[in-house]
Amino acid sequence: MLHYLLPIVIPLGSMMVPLVVILWIRRLRKSRRSPLTAQLLRSPGEELSKQIDEINENMDANFTFLSFTPLMCYTMYLSTRIWGDGTTGWLHFVVPCIFFMAFFSWKLAAGIKIRENLRLGLDCERAVGQELNHLMLDGFRVFHDFPADNFNIDHIVVGATGVFAVETKGRSKPVKGDVKIVYDGQGVQFPTHYEREPVEQAKRQADWC
Known part of the structure; x- marks a missing residue:
């Protein structure tokens, strides 16, 4: 009896172990509580960093399912060969396997596409944040990833000359050639397209401040 079960138990076991590990890690993260009682200042792109971590976890789960889908279908096929009547052909398992x-x-x-866009935004927010941090040498206070009403402001600079809301937008550029960006007072002209929404967004956030 054991030699009949091994072709099924081994693939199922190898598929369940990584899934159990992923679920255990997620539960472990939620069950722990930080020892810090005061809310820390946020770093540049902190919200984007959290989104990237969440996408990475989802991609790990999807990759696990993708890797073990053929094993699962093969296990089901073996079970029909061992305990079935032999009328179920291999095509009944190949088609669902290809679909999944x-x-x-x-x-x-x-997930990869979304993650790369978020990484671009994160790198740009960090770069701008590092430059703005130099203003603290001149007596300014700089806050990053500031939580507002259902949105975040990338950077806020506070000093004797006023309060400034800074919005960061990252756009990839062509592999070759120089890149020139033009601001006309209403929008931003990139080499390949024109955007007005970032300027309007920055104005809304400045009004909120």
């Missing part, structure tokens, strides 16, 4: 592999591959590709 395509689905998890699509989820992974979408």
Whole structure:
């Protein structure tokens, strides 16, 4: 009896172990409480960093499902060969296997695209934040990733000359050639397109401040 169960138990066990580990890590993170009682100042792009961590966790789960989908389908096929009547063909398992592999591959590709956009924004917010931090030598106070009403302000600079809300936008540039960006008072002209929304967003956040 054991030699009949091994072809099924081994694939199922190898698939369940990483899933259990992922769920255990997520539960462990939620069960711990920080020893800090005071809220710390936020670092540049802190909210984006949290979003990237969440996407990475989802991508790990999707990659696990993608890797073990063929094993799962093969296990189901073996079970029908061992305990079934032999009428179920391999095509009944290949088609669902291809479907689920395509689905998890699509989820992974979408996650990678979103993560790369968030990383670009995070790098740019950190770069701007590091430059703004130099103003503290001149007596300014600088706050990053400031939580407002259902949105965050990337940077706030407070000094004797006023309070400034700074919005950071990161856009990738062509591999070759110089890049020139023009601000016309209403929007920003990039080499390939024109954007007005970042300027309007910055004005709304300045009004909120």
